[in-house]
Amino acid sequence: MSNKKNFETLAVRTQSETTQFSEHSVPLYLTSGFVFDDAEEMRASFAEEKQRDLYSRYSNPNTNEFIEKVCLMEGAEAGFAFSSGMAAIFSTFGALLSAGDHVVSCSSVFGATHGLFTKYFPKWNINCSYFDVKDVDKIESLIQPTTKFIYAETPTNPGVDVLDLELLSSIAKKHGILLIIDNCFATPYLQQPIKFGADLVIHSATKLMDGQGRVMGGITVGNKELIREIYLFSRLTGPCMSPFNAWVLSKSLETLAVRADRHCDNALKLAEFLESHPKVKWVKYPFLKSHPQYEIAKKQMLKGGSIVAFEVEGGVEGGRNFFDNIKMCSLSANLGDTRTIVTHPASTTHAKVEAEVKLAVGITDGMVRCSLGLEHIDDIIADIKQALEA
Ligand SMILES: *Cc1c(COP(=O)(O)O)cnc(C)c1O
Numbered sequence: 001m002s003n004k005k006n007f008e009t010l011a012v013r014t015q016s017e018t019t020q021f022s023e024h025s026v027p028l029y030l031t032s033g034f035v036f037d038d039a040e041e042m043r044a045s046f047a048e049e050k051q052r053d054l055y056s057r058y059s060n061p062n063t064n065e066f067i068e069k070v071c072l073m074e075g076a077e078a079g080f081a082f083s084s085g086m087a088a089i090f091s092t093f094g095a096l097l098s099a100g101d102h103v104v105s106c107s108s109v110f111g112a113t114h115g116l117f118t119k120y121f122p123k124w125n126i127n128c129s130y131f132d133v134k135d136v137d138k139i140e141s142l143i144q145p146t147t148k149f150i151y152a153e154t155p156t157n158p159g160v161d162v163l164d165l166e167l168l169s170s171i172a173k174k175h176g177i178l179l180i181i182d183n184c185f186a187t188p189y190l191q192q193p194i195k196f197g198a199d200l201v202i203h204s205a206t207k208l209m210d211g212q213g214r215v216m217g218g219i220t221v222g223n224k225e226l227i228r229e230i231y232l233f234s235r236l237t238g239p240c241m242s243p244f245n246a247w248v249l250s251k252s253l254e255t256l257a258v259r260a261d262r263h264c265d266n267a268l269k270l271a272e273f274l275e276s277h278p279k280v281k282w283v284k285y286p287f288l289k290s291h292p293q294y295e296i297a298k299k300q301m302l303k304g305g306s307i308v309a310f311e312v313e314g315g316v317e318g319g320r321n322f323f324d325n326i327k328m329c330s331l332s333a334n335l336g337d338t339r340t341i342v343t344h345p346a347s348t349t350h351a352k353v354e355a356e357v358k359l360a361v362g363i364t365d366g367m368v369r370c371s372l373g374l375e376h377i378d379d380i381i382a383d384i385k386q387a388l389e390a
Pocket residue numbers: 084085086087110112153157182184185204205206207216217218
């Protein structure tokens with residue numbers, strides 16, 4: 001399909017070829033292998049002289065469709081789909097890094113990604129240096145001759161800070177290194193990092209891509225040659241996405257834009273409500289004028305995203321009181337669901353992160369991360385208001 005179509009149309013109309021049954025909705029290809037007509041076809045296929053599916057650890061019609069769709073949405077040349085977001089992150093690192101390499105990462109990254117950097121990288125003699133979201137001027141001084149890439153998420157988790165993608169990419173280009181962005185919080189509907197110069201973009205498809213809290217998935221898209229390296233690594237190591245999950249996720253992408261619009265509208269309304277509430281110490285949302293990187297968010301994002309962070313009065317006690325009084329919203333660590341979720345990062349997702357790192361990435365005792373769902377905004381606000389005032 002032509003690249004000139006609009007985002008929503010690409011999401012709905014990108015489909016695998018119709019079979020002899022003329023189905024309207026894509027079938028589920030639950031098959032581990034594929035058959036060949038003769039010895040020559042088998043040889044040519046394995047020699048990659050012929051492009052076709054061989055084995056579902058390598059590719060499958062359902063995963064191919066999901067990958068093609070995300071590539072069109074992100075403006076990427078190629079991609080590979082994984083069983084989870086962490087499988088995408090780990091396999092991308094595994095394919096690109098060697099012993100002795102160095103990585104520069106934002107300190108505000110997903111907890112498990114941070115765990116890879118601190119627990120497993122040292123074992124393979126890969127070093128990592130961190131920069132603070134508020135201190136991007138420091139990035140250049142961290143780059144070494146062995147630095148392979150800059151890694152970052154924007155908006156960040158859970159502090160919803162915004163990093164300037166154009167700035168990161170100009171630093172990476174100047175030093176001849178790669179820029180890898182985890183675009184999970186924004187989704188390709190709100191932000192396309194490749195447009196701003198990123199080489200690779202990673203997603204946990206488990207979050208807003210599925211958007212309904214059902215299946216796990218991940219994907220890395222971007223530069224063809226780099227994806228080829230990631231594909232070869234993944235062919236051998238087996239972190240592939242299941243055809244079933246790819247089928248679910250490809251369907252989910254058809255509704256991403258309408259869902260994201262509502263998630264974002266609800267998030268902005270909640271953020272504005274919280275800003276005026278006396279029991280709330282501070283609120284962070286990229287499209288609030290009070291957000292420290294509001295101008296950058298406006299430059300690179302279509303809307304502000306589905307996550308709002310705020311701090312309730314009273315520290316740990318205040319936080320616990322708030323969570324214990326929530327009636328409708330879900331207390332969970334997940335995000336990007338139809339249901340509104342409230343999380344306490346200090347005691348859950350970031351409980352294992354050292355105290356000083358926690359503070360540096362903006363996680364305070366009474367901080368709440370709210371992932372806005374698709375319920376009516378009046379009901380969401382009513383629940384959060386009564387919990388604040390209880
Ligand atoms: C959830 C998440 C991941 C990990 O994805 P899984 O699908 O849970 O493995 C990575 N990055 C970000 C920003 C996430 O929110």
